Amino acid sequence: MLLDKGRENSVVWVTGPPGAGKTTLVAQYIETFTKDSIWYQLDQGDTDVATCFHYLQQAVATPKRDSSFHLPTFTPQYLSDLAVFSRSYFREIFSCLESPFAMVFDNYHEVGPQSRLHEVMQAALEEVPDHGCVIFISRTDPPAFTAKFMANSKMMLLGWNELQLTREESDAIIELRDYEFAEADKQQLYERTQGWPAGLVLMLEAMRREGTPVEIPETFTPHLVFDYLAGEIFRTLADNHQDFLLRTAILPQVTATMAVQLTDYEDAEATLDFLNSHDYLISANRGNGETVYQYHPLLRDFLLNRAQEILPRKDRLLLESRAAALLEQTGNFEDATQLCIKNSEWGELARLIREHAATMLEQGRGETLEQWLEELPREMLEQDPWLIYWLASCKSVFTLRESRRLYEQAYRIFREQGNPDLEGILSTCAGIMDTILFELDDLTLLDYWIAEVEQLLVLYPDFPTSEYGAQVTYSMYQSLGFRQPSHPEIAQWAERVYTIVYTATDPSQKLRAAIALAPTIGWTGRF
Structure with a gap:
């Protein structure tokens, strides 16, 4: 071996x-x-x-x-x-x-x-x-x-x-599949496939179905051979199996249940089992749960190209919409976003981003999130303060000034809305102060935002105790500690942070509060 x-x-x-x-x-x-x-x-x-x-x-x-x-x-x-x-x-x-x-x-x-x-x-x-x-x-x-x-x-x-297969290995595969060829035919088959295992298997299958040797060009690459043979094999399938393959190839992996929901084929389980058991380049992962089927990447490419040519546009759009929903239901929202991008379904893409952005940033996956955001039309992005906020959050790791500019843009839109989004206002305030603190360049910029938060406290006196007020509480306390350590209300802000440490049920909130306390206490000397 x-x-x-x-x-x-x-x-x-x-x-x-x-x-x-x-x-x-x-x-x-x-x-x-x-x-x-x-x-x-x-x-x-x-x-x-x-x-x-x-x-x-x-x-x-x-x-x-x-x-x-x-x-x-x-x-x-x-x-x-x-x-x-x-x-x-x-x-x-x-x-x-x-x-x-x-x-x-x-x-x-x-x-x-x-x-x-x-x-x-x-x-x-x-x-x-x-x-x-x-x-x-x-x-x-x-x-x-x-x-x-x-x-x-x-x-x-x-x-x-x-x-690459040797001539002996190629002959062994032919014999294993119970084919009988003359020596000259075996040599020709080997020369045509050039030791490519998939090419050999596909040619044998095509010959079995057609009953005659399949004519292929004298010069070819493996990919072209696959396209040709996949077309020949695909053509010999029953119409319902052809249609089933075309419609299910949109999913990177598929179960029988998913196939039924996607295509309305009630016999999806039997069809998948047939295609798998007859070596149609479909693998089956039979774990503890429902069997998961996966098409060979080249077969899937062929089917997707053929579906683009054969299926009516309204059918393709319906399939893609159903596929995106199935992918999201099964936790594969990333594949769902790729379908949205492919079909320019910007409203659906924006919804997926809003729902999953916080989790992705917690996992450190800001680079992927930023790529999705930049796929959106510029006019849509610039009119939605939450999308701007998430883009600012993605950029906060490497480009602090650009991040702060975006946070400020989102903040202005939030404040100008007829029915202000308090969570958005507070989150962008915190983001702005954090970028100034992390940059440690011009801390005088904090003065304006400290005043803004004080004004917000007048307008919304209960916000520091709310869940989404916690983030701005940390940022405000650190801003006061580094820029205005003699501020008359710094002790009250410290108490708010201590309250979060002792009462928050989310461990990440407790940790963030503790991290906010430590450097500020050291900086101000207020132990």
Whole structure:
């Protein structure tokens, strides 16, 4: 077995074109040689390192592992020293895995060259213990950070040359599927497929269905072969199966229940089982719950392109609307946002952002959130103070002045509304004061906003005790401490912060209050 040669390496990079058998090879290795494993499938969203940490935590937290095991939570503060956090994070992951283990990062080609996820991976590889292995599956060659692992003989590279079928392996697949060909036909088949496993399997299937050899161009790439053969196989399916595939391909993963809700096909379970059992490049994950089906990426690309050509526009729009709702219901709101962006459904995208922005920022996923916000039409963004507020919050990690400008823009719109949004007013006030404090450049800017908060207290005397008043309470107390330490009401603001520390039920609120108290007490000397 190819990967068996790399059992002494802590890192393995498997690269090759789609359908080269990369996933099958790694899956067989894990089943044969490991006692524990984590399989993480990357996508473009993982370019935001916080997204990757968020979903890794879910991947690790399986029922068979110790329920007392907890990974550190990633927050934006760790971006300044990403390598230190990453080493600690993966050290904890590796410690909970039973040796020998493998951790797989599939579809690594989805990670852009400028992504900081490369820093995370480099730090992770430094922590791989003996009898552990990290395997990358990609369509591209290894990035620069892997060079030292190659140089130190800690990394094994399996490329297309190693993955390509030999003539003997090609013949074995033909025999395994009970085909009988003359020697010359086997040689021609091997020359046409050029050792590409998926191409061979698809050609055999097409020949079986047609009863005659399938004519294909003399020169081709694997992707073109797949498009051609997928078209031939698709054409031989019953009309209802064709329509079912076209309509369900919109979902990255699908269960029978989801398929019924999406397409109104009541026999969705039987259809999915048929397609899976007949090797139509549809995999099935039969866990403890409902079976989850996933189409091969190339098959899904083909189906999506064909659906664009065949299905009426009104049908596509209905499918996309239903798919977005299903994705949100199942917790995949990120895929739902991508559908909204694809279809320019800006109102729905804005709603998803408003509902999930706070949670995403708590998880440190501001980069992804900012990308969604910048997809919105400029006129829509500039008229909605909450969208402006969330954009300001995203930028507060790296561009404090731009963040403050946006907070101030949102504040003006909130104040000018006929029915003022108190939560929005208070939140933007807090954001403005925080950016001034974090920048530590011109603290005189705080004077105006201290006065604004005092005016708000006159207009809304109960706001410091409300849940959404807590944030402005911390910011006001710190602003007074650093800019106006002799303010006559600083003691009352300190009491409000102490009250939050002792009465808040949310641990994060307690922590934020304590963090606000410590530096301000030290600065003012009021112990």
